Amino acid sequence: MPRNILIAGAGIAGLACAISLAKELGSSTPDLKISVYEGAAGPSASGGAISLTPIAQNYLHQLGVLAELNRMGNDAGIEVDIIELFSLRSGRRLGPLRFTDEKGRGYGGYKGRRVMRSALSRAMLAVIRGLPNVSVSYDAKVVGGSTTDDSVTLKFENGEVVTGDLLLGCDGVHSITRTQIVDPGNRSEYTGISFIQSIVDAQEFTLPMHFDQTAVHFTRHSSLLTSYCDPAREKIFAAAILRVNEHLIERYQAASTNPQSAASMKMSIRYLVRTQFGKSTLPSIRELVDRIEDWALYPVYQVRQRGKWYKGRVLLLGDAAHAMPPRDESAAYAIEDALIFSQILAQHRDDSCPLSTLFQEYEAARRVLVNKAFDASRRLWQSDLDKGLFPGHVRDLMSPVHVSSATSSAPRGTAATHESFSDLSVYSLTREFQGEIES
Numbered sequence: 001m002p003r004n005i006l007i008a009g010a011g012i013a014g015l016a017c018a019i020s021l022a023k024e025l026g027s028s029t030p031d032l033k034i035s036v037y038e039g040a041a042g043p044s045a046s047g048g049a050i051s052l053t054p055i056a057q058n059y060l061h062q063l064g065v066l067a068e069l070n071r072m073g074n075d076a077g078i079e080v081d082i083i084e085l086f087s088l089r090s091g092r093r094l095g096p097l098r099f100t101d102e103k104g105r106g107y108g109g110y111k112g113r114r115v116m117r118s119a120l121s122r123a124m125l126a127v128i129r130g131l132p133n134v135s136v137s138y139d140a141k142v143v144g145g146s147t148t149d150d151s152v153t154l155k156f157e158n159g160e161v162v163t164g165d166l167l168l169g170c171d172g173v174h175s176i177t178r179t180q181i182v183d184p185g186n187r188s189e190y191t192g193i194s195f196i197q198s199i200v201d202a203q204e205f206t207l208p209m210h211f212d213q214t215a216v217h218f219t220r221h222s223s224l225l226t227s228y229c230d231p232a233r234e235k236i237f238a239a240a241i242l243r244v245n246e247h248l249i250e251r252y253q254a255a256s257t258n259p260q261s262a263a264s265m266k267m268s269i270r271y272l273v274r275t276q277f278g279k280s281t282l283p284s285i286r287e288l289v290d291r292i293e294d295w296a297l298y299p300v301y302q303v304r305q306r307g308k309w310y311k312g313r314v315l316l317l318g319d320a321a322h323a324m325p326p327r328d329e330s331a332a333y334a335i336e337d338a339l340i341f342s343q344i345l346a347q348h349r350d351d352s353c354p355l356s357t358l359f360q361e362y363e364a365a366r367r368v369l370v371n372k373a374f375d376a377s378r379r380l381w382q383s384d385l386d387k388g389l390f391p392g393h394v395r396d397l398m399s400p401v402h403v404s405s406a407t408s409s410a411p412r413g414t415a416a417t418h419e420s421f422s423d424l425s426v427y428s429l430t431r432e433f434q435g436e437i438e439s
Helices: 010-024 054-063 063-071 116-129 176-182 246-255 258-275 284-292 330-347 355-382 425-432 432-437
Strands: 005-006 033-037 049-052 078-080 082-087 094-099 110-115 134-137 140-145 152-156 161-164 166-170 189-202 214-216 223-228 235-244 296-302 315-316
Touching: 005 161, 005 296, 010 033, 010 054, 010 116, 010 330, 033 161, 033 189, 049 054, 049 116, 049 330, 054 063, 054 110, 063 116, 078 223, 094 161, 094 296, 110 116, 116 134, 116 284, 140 176, 152 166, 166 176, 176 315, 189 246, 189 258, 223 284, 235 246, 246 258, 246 296, 258 284
Parallel strands: 005 033, 005 166, 033 134, 082 214, 166 315
Antiparallel strands: 049 110, 078 110, 082 094, 140 152, 152 161, 189 235, 189 296, 214 223, 223 235
16 A cells, blocks of 8 residues: 655646545555645646536535635636527527536536636645645656656656655646656647637626626637636636647747747737637627737647556556547546546555556446547547537537536536537537638
């Protein structure tokens, strides 16, 4: 039974792992030590606002994080009952995607939520502060490591080395744990899709917004997400989701160290967004796109399907293991990874089952689902489906996130559209429904 557990990465997956392991094993393993290492200098303040699906909220409730988040006032995010869909060019309403039934009830009592990534991180860290066997270290950039039959070692950029019984690689799509230890050569690949996003004060706009909570506006090859991200509706999150040339991404990343180049790239990104979305017939969208000056570019990456998930005493979780083509919401997958592996480890706390057997049991529980979701995403991006389906068959095209036995289904009656709908899922619909969007 591992007692000295190392976790690489303090994102959603890493923090969820730490909390879940501490809750499952803490009472029965008094000498348990869980150490989380993050390369950034501190908790991230970037990343914008993310979509928490009903399933993700259910998992966060199980971890005690949702209660902490709900105590954060305006930073707790905004509940999302529906995503309103519009044609950007005509302004025509294309119909809602619902997280609730006709009585306003969500899946197992949970709706969607739009929340700042930094706020979710703070809520998870607040839970961790109440767990005496968990520590989180920042400015600890992992550069390599090794694993033997008896132990695992992590090496850091500052020359320090730590050793443990088990290493969980939760260091995201660009995982050093994956590329240096578990599956060398399995590097991240750019999908061709990027988020270009910004957060602005709602009071900056003179025109009233045409949506209540969250809306997505389709063009032929892209979409623009707009959403309030606080209950007081003081902040608006805007994200353009579109194809971006890899050369532009390289220039954007290189410009971060050169003020003159950064100013030029700022103008280029703004021009790109205005060119793509500035001709909408919706006045509030035209004003929003025209007024926002600062946009941040976030490329979407994936890892090779069916790669290795473990080696020796190292296991990959979350995006480090299975970042997919642009469609699925990674938060629910990452948190579920953490919960399932923690439960498997807890079930074998009293026996001498080797880690390799536990890893195999975990992979048996997750691999088929992940491959199925990956294949569905790939087929969606490569196929030209019937353009007349929208919106009646939208439900059949949503991301297939597994609902575990611990997750309640939607109440009887008119069902919610889907429990796992994500921003990238919305974008993917533009490829199927171009005729409806432009008509």
